[in-house]
Amino acid sequence: MTEQTSNTQHSTTGAHESLLRLEGVSLHYGSLKAVDDVTFEVEKGARHALIGPNGAGKSTLFSVIGGAQKATAGRIFFNGEDITETGESARARGGLVRTFQHSSLFLGMTVLDNVALAVEGVHGTPWRFFPNPISDRKIRARTMEKLEQVGLAGRAHELCGNLSHGERRQLEVGLVLACDPTMVLFDEPAAGMSAAETHRFMNLIESLPSEVTVLIVEHDLDLVFRLAQSVSVLAAGRLIAHGTPEEVRANEDVKVAYLGESEGAEPLFYSADAGAGVEKSGVNDAS
Numbered sequence: 004m005t006e007q008t009s010n011t012q013h014s015t016t017g018a019h020e021s022l023l024r025l026e027g028v029s030l031h032y033g034s035l036k037a038v039d040d041v042t043f044e045v046e047k048g049a050r051h052a053l054i055g056p057n058g059a060g061k062s063t064l065f066s067v068i069g070g071a072q073k074a075t076a077g078r079i080f081f082n083g084e085d086i087t088e089t090g091e092s093a094r095a096r097g098g099l100v101r102t103f104q105h106s107s108l109f110l111g112m113t114v115l116d117n118v119a120l121a122v123e124g125v126h127g128t129p130w131r132f133f134p135n136p137i138s139d140r141k142i143r144a145r146t147m148e149k150l151e152q153v154g155l156a157g158r159a160h161e162l163c164g165n166l167s168h169g170e171r172r173q174l175e176v177g178l179v180l181a182c183d184p185t186m187v188l189f190d191e192p193a194a195g196m197s198a199a200e201t202h203r204f205m206n207l208i209e210s211l212p213s214e215v216t217v218l219i220v221e222h223d224l225d226l227v228f229r230l231a232q233s234v235s236v237l238a239a240g241r242l243i244a245h246g247t248p249e250e251v252r253a254n255e256d257v258k259v260a261y262l263g264e265s266e267g268a269e270p271l272f273y274s275a276d277a278g279a280g281v282e283k284s285g286v287n288d289a290s
């Protein structure tokens with residue numbers, strides 16, 4: 004992927020091709036095992052969720068995958084290449100892109116200009132003395148395409164600072180799409196969203212091109228079980244389950260891990276055939 008990437012190659016086997024593979028990944032803070040010997044893979048084109056009770060290690064593992072934090076043990080492979088030692092921005096250039104946070108939006112600029120700058124960073128002249136991204140027709144067309152994809156074309160000329168919380172999150176996805184990602188890492192996208200915003204955002208993630216692989220860390224289990232085709236469950240830093248949403252719902256270790264978090268909490272999971280499939284206990288309900 005980059006000059007920092009080692010030559011180690013990971014061969015994939017089986018019918019489905021692995022895009023991201025973690026092998027024995029750990030991140031220990033002294034004696035605290037925030038992430039402990041985690042092995043799993045995400046297939047190309049998958050909608051994969053990483054869930055777990057509070058303090059399970061989700062954010063830490065997410066940072067390790069994105070490259071913001073270094074694993075203390077284990078290897079990470081992306082597209083067959085060992086990226087364990089590859090930095091965050093080099094991973095992003097290689098297609099493994101994390102959603103931008105609100106802080107990366109320019110609130111005093113229009114929605115159009117925000118995405119145009121990101122598009123220009125990827126497709127345009129890397130740096131100009133007097134940047135005027137909208138003057139470039141190709142960049143403008145590409146920018147509008149990204150805004151259409153995230154449902155913000157009608158807000159193109161609005162100042163970013165005037166957008167609602169949900170719209171800003173849509174815009175963050177637009178910035179990510181501007182990077183032409185192979186895989187997008189979504190970090191709790193539904194946090195702080197209203198039910199309507201969450202619904203819109205779910206539709207947006209579902210409408211992403213099928214060649215874009217998605218890994219999502221999310222507390223809102225309604226969203227997870229609607230969106231994900233495969234789920235990995237962490238508890239106390241360890242991977243305790245990995246499989247389809249149905250398999251994970253039925254897993255006894257998963258039920259115990261969630262219920263153990265809050266005594267007297269309502270059961271977190273209905274059986275798979277009980278309508279919506281998931282009952283929120285409030286334990287991990289960020290909505």
Ligand SMILES: Nc1ncnc2c1ncn2[C@@H]1O[C@H](COP(=O)(O)OP(=O)(O)OP(=O)(O)O)[C@@H](O)[C@H]1O
Nearest residue numbers: 032035036037055056057058059060061062063064
């Ligand atoms: N920088 C740090 N130094 C020491 N311990 C940390 C650090 N960051 C996280 N931890 C600890 O690592 C463990 C995993 O934390 P992490 O935030 O990854 O869990 P999480 O599953 O994302 O939790 P939540 O759902 O509450 O956000 C926790 O015990 C946390 O206190």
